[in-house]
Amino acid sequence: MSENILTTEGLGKKFGQRWAVKDVNLEVKKGEVFGFLGPNGAGKSTTIRMVLTLLAPTSGTIKIFDNEVRRDRASVLSRVCGIVEKPDFYLYLSAYKNLEVLGSLTRKVTRAEILDALEIVGLQTRAKDKVKTFSHGMKQRLGIAQAILTKPDLVIMDEPTSGLDPQGMKEVRDLVLRLSRESGTTIFLSSHLLTEVQAVATRMAVLNHGELIAQGKVTDLLNGDSSYYSISASPQERAVEILREQPWIEVVSVANEVDIQVDASRVSEVNRLLVTNGIEVSSLAAKRTLEDYFLKITEGASEL
Ligand SMILES: Nc1ncnc2c1ncn2[C@@H]1O[C@H](COP(=O)(O)OP(=O)(O)OP(=O)(O)O)[C@@H](O)[C@H]1O
Ligand SMILES: [Mg+2]
Incomplete structure (x- = not known):
């Protein structure tokens, strides 16, 4: 059992x-x-x-x-x-x-x-x-x-x-x-x-x-290593498509920026993935804790 x-x-x-x-x-x-x-x-x-x-x-x-x-x-x-x-x-x-x-x-x-x-x-x-x-x-x-x-x-x-x-x-x-x-x-x-x-x-x-x-x-x-990142990329729609295709990346929300969850050790891979696919990445930053995310989604500020 x-x-x-x-x-x-x-x-x-x-x-x-x-x-x-x-x-x-x-x-x-x-x-x-x-x-x-x-x-x-x-x-x-x-x-x-x-x-x-x-x-x-x-x-x-x-x-x-x-x-x-x-x-x-x-x-x-x-x-x-x-x-x-x-x-x-x-x-x-x-x-x-x-x-x-x-x-x-x-x-x-x-x-x-x-x-x-x-x-x-x-x-x-x-x-x-x-x-x-x-x-x-x-x-x-x-x-x-x-x-x-x-x-x-x-x-x-x-x-x-x-x-x-x-x-x-x-x-x-x-x-x-x-x-x-x-x-x-x-x-x-x-x-x-x-x-x-x-x-x-x-x-x-x-x-x-x-x-x-x-x-x-x-x-x-709530306190653990942040594995949440925000990405500003263009064209955003295509970037989201590419990110969603990866089983190791979780797209958490899409608004002005694309918020993802990914193992901290693979962040540079995310950047490379986007750039090699012709996406322009203007920023990729560890940003929010789960707490911020939760407050954000409960405020209805983001839509998946
Ligand atoms: N019997 C039903 N027929 C059609 N849609 C339904 C039905 N029951 C729930 N839903 C839809 O399923 C989704 C989830 O609803 P649910 O009641 O499970 O949410 P919840 O997390 O309990 O929300 P709340 O915090 O408001 O109680 C909602 O979009 C709701 O409109
Ligand atoms: Mg309910």
Whole structure:
């Protein structure tokens, strides 16, 4: 058995003629908090829905605990807790009753355990209230209470703090960290906020326009050797074509300059490649860290 809890290979989803998610290879390791970072519309929810078998992929495979999810759906998903945009609760039942019902799907849960889970997420005083009276943030916290109670091996959360005020965001982040530290649960969570991923995750993947642009340890990606370069070249269109043909070069964005990711040891090769193809290169400079890139793509300043 590999140490990967979740692996996707070549995962893709096409809606009509458009790939919303394309060739995504994720590796989520046991016990980590994994951040799935991407701006609005990047394809985070689509990916998560495929992982949770709510949506059929157009291409690729998804393995959880080394089992193909679509083949071993029931056994795999019984060990996974998905907290997606609208957590699936029985709106006309109380918070307590919801946890009792959801908790007992996997094992016998006691009253003390349910009350304990509600207390951890700060909902003990609302235990008897119907979930339909809950705010968005309270439902998110109830989702976490469910995860605390059912002790799944993997928790998947789609933007758990979205729509919450700063205090609510902090509470949810603290709960994520607590769940991870106290239960060793592997947590996969999506976010469009770099600061959020930095606050909770040890590793992350960055998604833009449906494609992964980076994956690795958060600290390495943010502080590591910059392998990002900006090129001013003319004619730019032809330069982009040539760069895209190279498997060792990743064209990250095209605006006034062409931004690429390439191994630092091969930068001079990039220059040579362009020049020998008749492209005039007026500048080629190591420029941005992944952080700058991410801020740039979330601001919508660049288009691929
Ligand atoms: N059912 C659908 N039919 C057609 N297009 C869809 C469908 N679901 C999602 N898309 C498209 O797929 C792309 C990715 O959407 P997705 O919801 O996965 O992004 P996201 O990263 O979760 O964004 P957000 O941060 O806004 O939640 C978008 O262009 C979206 O319009
Ligand atoms: Mg989404």
